Amino acid sequence: MALSSKTAGVVLLSGMLVCLVAQPLEAAELKKETAAAFDRYIGASEGRIKSELHNGLFLFIDELPETRRVKAYAQLHLGQVLVKQVSTKEVGHSIEVPHGLIHDWVGLLFIPNSSLAQTLAVVQDYDNHQNIYKPEIRHSKLLNRNGD
Template sequence: MSQTVEPIRLNAETLQAFTTYVADAEASMRATTDPFLWADADLKRSSEVAKGKVLAQFWSGTKPIHVPQGLIHDWVGAAYIPRVKVSQVLRVVQDYDNHKQIYKPDVMESKLVTHAGDDFKIFLRLLKKKVISVVLDTEHAVHYSQISATRWTCWSHTTSISEVQNADAKDQKILQPDTGHGFLWRLNSYWRFEEKQEDVSIECRAISLSRDVPKALAWIIDPIVGKVPKESLINTLNATRKALHLAESPA
């Protein structure tokens, strides 16, 4: 990979564009209280989710947003988990030491670093695989907020992303943050959970930043930065639902 895709460094202009976009998105999220769930804003979406379909699409438009030397990927997904309480869902989602089992193979390693009240700091080693394999060591600051007895939100921001070369080999090398091939520079996740009688609806909006895609290298870069965000979101929602169903099943 290193012979084909030259390593680059995240530049200040690209990061500023992402920071501005996220600030606007978060301001809108804070102001949006009705409907609480993205799926409930559209009758067709709500019906499909209620029938068990996992939805995932761009938050707006049909493609990533171009910024100077980068791409912003803004996806939202929704799923429905029957026969559970929101407290059960939170226990699974907050079981960070076990994420390597719940969300494998996308999560190779996971660890709770610190926990104080509704605030968590976590470590995840992520695998992004499409044409090539990319391994990333990521650190996240996570905050949960209880909106009501049946509604919760969770905001997660990456505080560090480092590309790992030759992961788990003797010559493994962890690059400095914001250097490497630029498949993932930043990743913010915004969850909403709502308990409805005996069921829970879960949603996740994922906003990420990657390098742009030079035409000559599109066959390598585009599958990772173009297709993996949607697949990862769907896999995460499916895995969360599966973990809840396994937890409620008798041994």
């Protein structure tokens, strides 16, 4: 479809204006207080998780009332993914994160005919994620690993 010369001129002018006013983006630098708040959140989360495990709660659906728990397990066996937003608190209060946001989610899915060792082998094969999960992952490379 051909554009009229007036329309083509408007499109060209608009494109030039966008190029002139567009500012180059700079990477945000993590502030010390943001990193410190994140570290506090991680510490509090680890404490919460230890407490949940001590109380016999391994999966978040284990704390549901029985009827909802049975339904959740049935959903997992049907191939559904269950997701829950988690919020760790410090002495009953939300942890403030200056200049930052923490999105904390946990998910469950059932992988039939697979052992934990097989699943971890795939999940931790970071350098091969570009092949396993393409086209969503275009490039993957493990830069550093600390622990399991």
